[in-house]
Amino acid sequence: MSLKVWVWEFMRSERGGLLARNRTIAPVDYQRWLIPPCALAIHLCIGMAYGFSVFWLPLSRAIGVTNPIVCQNLTLLQAMTTTTCDWRVSDLTWTYSLFFVVLGVSAAVWGGWLERVGPRKAGVVAACCWAGGMAIGAVGVSIHQLWLLWLGAGLIGGIGLGIGYISPVSTLIKWFPDKRGMATGMAIMGFGGGALVGSPLADLLMKHFAGAAGVGVWQTMLVLAAIYLVAMLAGAFGYRVPPANWTPSGWTAPPRAAMSTGTYVDLKDAHRTPQFWLIWTILLLNVSASIGIIGIASPMVQEIFAGRLISQPDLTFLQFDDVQKAAAAAVGAGFVGLISLFNIGGRFFWASISDRLGRKSTYGIMLALGAALYGTIAPWSAGNAVLPVFVLSFAFIASMYGGGFATVPAYLADTFGTRFVGAIHGRLLTAWSVAGVLGPLIVTTMRDARVAEGAPRASIYPPIFLVLAGLLVLGFVANIFVRPVAARLRVDTPDLASSDSVSADVSAQGVAITPRRSGLAVLLAWAAVGLPLLWGLWTTATKASALFATW
Template sequence: MSSIAKPGDKTGSPSFFSKQATVARPGFSRWMVPPAALAVHLCIGQAYAFSVFNGPLTKVIGITQSAPDDWSLTTLGWIFSLAIVFLGLSAAFAGKWLEHVGPRRTMFTAACCFGGGFIVSAIGVWTHQIWLLYLGYGVIGGIGLGLGYVSPVSTLIRWFPDRRGMATGMAIMGFGGGAMIAAPLSVALMNHFKSATSIGVAETFIVLGIAYFISMTIGSLAIRVPPADWKPAGWTPPATTTTKMITRNHVHIDQALKTPQFYLIWLVLFLNVTAGIGILGQASVMIQESFKSTVTAAAAAGFVGLLSLFNMGGRFIWASGSDWLGRKNTYFVFFVLGAVLYYFVPTFADSGNIALFVLSYCVILSMYGGGFSTVPAYLADMFGTAFVGGIHGRLLTAWAAAGVAGPVLVNYIRAYEVAHGVAKADAYTLTVHLMAVLLVIGFICNLLVKHVDEKHHMTEAELAAEK
């Protein structure tokens, strides 16, 4: 493949990790790109399974039980929190860099950070230095999470302009499903490495770090971007005036932050995630307290697993459905159906109807996952595909904010209710009704989303200059 040297280039040949070197040659199948994206997202989805390490990490010194110098759960809780914070920060601040250097370099950097974070954390376990776990998994690994999350998305959208929702749904489904692989694998590895002098966590971190680095690197090497002006055979770009609100123009990443549409979609994602994430974290306790004499701890664990399946499946099904329903209409379904289900959930609990209670939360969690996978395509529809990866990265700050707001609302309102004499079985009524109100507000925000004003669109000359 030939290339033209640009000002400042030392050579006319692109480097292996440059954006130019990843341009697909004629005959390349776009269906090779989703597996490359999954190779990354299935790895970083491990973050949802990190809690399996919390118990063992409290017994690094004591081995069989916690010793006085062992770490507490509250101390260890900061590891995951830091990882999510740096996921959001790296996704937000590295977005423009991603668009300039391309997906291969970004995905390989994510592989180095995420895999390297496990290695640093393993050293932290061996030396019993908590700050190394904060630095390793929390900071370095968190940066890998953010870069790995956003880097394949814009590439998939460009390869599948005719099926944007399905394409992003495939990758982001991998993030939801990564924990289902990581949790049993981590437990099996810890049991394998466990001995009289080791709890097996450090060794497990080493194996996972190497395995994730290899898988994510393979994904980065396999990724390709379409040639300029490429489109699927026989596909005609939809007109801007269609009811699905798909633009044929492009908005710069910095200019997107000056539009009301960005902040309305930020609120749409924030409210949808807030309404789901808090319930997800308390699902086991909630169903046991709602059906105290019926649901055992084992059954509650099965309920949590079922919610995880719907969370993962919803990422693909809802995003794929948005290709014909439209992104804005899909979120209308999320907010209307979600608000109705949240309103009636306490009634199902009071009447002892476990089936409707479980079904309601399964649908709610499917829409929670669907919100994550549908929003990248929503952004591409509104702002074009040229900078969608960076714009998506900045929008993920809504996830970080919801990760705080959701659990706080659920936990503190429940604690307040119980402290004021409300029975535990009824303590979630106010909370879920509040979630219904949040979804109504989300409906209004989504209703206000209109086409981006033409003054924000890039000209052909500006777009060519950025490329």
């Protein structure tokens, strides 16, 4: 059998073999708290996509090592194959763009396949793509071929991102029908936290491997690829799906959850409903309103508050000398660290709150509060140079940016049922791909126009804040119009916890079973993912402390 045929059969096959879905059906007394650490193991690895910027500056001097070898008038096409000129940061950031465009596309394309074959096979494929893509990218760095870095880390790695991102969604929702928001919030929190672990680890590794002959990037990428492969495979093989008709012990579905149990919307119909496109629009506007401004958070706070960041309030940003620029940049890095912490915490907080308030109400609060902060508090605090208020307003905005990602899978499950929620979520993530272009385009275009006009740096951003507030207002309006799906589109066949048919001997038969005692296993599983995350949080909090020193 040729490699091409084998890969096709592997991807297509739903039964037989260690990775088949029917091999992942758990016994009725399985301890469900073993599942979230598996999801976190995968999300903490692929979340390093957010932290890839740690490589840009070292790679911009990969040939020169100490000083970049700059070639004038180098085109992007020439940069792809040059072996004599160092890459520009603008060339390298295309990898970052590829990550999130391919993430959305691959999640949409392979979401239905994931539902058929189950989370274990999807997790293994995601691990091979993400770690393998990073290894190919490392080869590209070692021979100084930018196109190979884009192909490996950007394209192949991006496919791993998309499949890995959605792999735990439907599984967690089915294991935690009583805590959907909290369960998906835990996993997606890991995606936000991946950079907090990966970036400082990459920095330590680059310092170890760097020397007179190189900056240590390709060696670091290979080590990370090996670590991520092991961690993601461990997570994938730990996945289990609940047996048919399984429910948590003592839990019954609340009456208000019309689409939570019993019925679902078929995958082929979901994207034809206004509900899908309304939620797609909500995610698009929520992400667009935050991703662009978060991307320039460090220069923004430096340009607005300038000398106040370094106890010299009379200095403007353009008057900084090299020493003052370095001091202000350290504070800017602290600001980025703080909003990263709120981005992660918001994923768990808002998703958990949605279990009590409902998904529609939670989104309404996030969108309204975000619009109010952008439209009033942020411009006022920037105009009056009130740094603590400005920082806290953006911390809350970042929490709602992360909260939107974490709450949307449960919103989809409430709206369309759980049967195809992973595939529907994958299609919805195309909104993220569009927002990844739209949000930065709005912010950078308006910023560059104001700079070209000669506007003072401190006055550049308030008009941008008002436009972003308008995006969130539109999202709030779209959220109002979300209604239950029409009855004619609902399939009345029971929305079983396990979407494939299972035999009676592995079915819970509608009976809630007390889970087996697995305290040590649960503790070890959580320690495996929790300790690296705590280390990353501590490292980031330490950097963020530089910001508080200015208050």
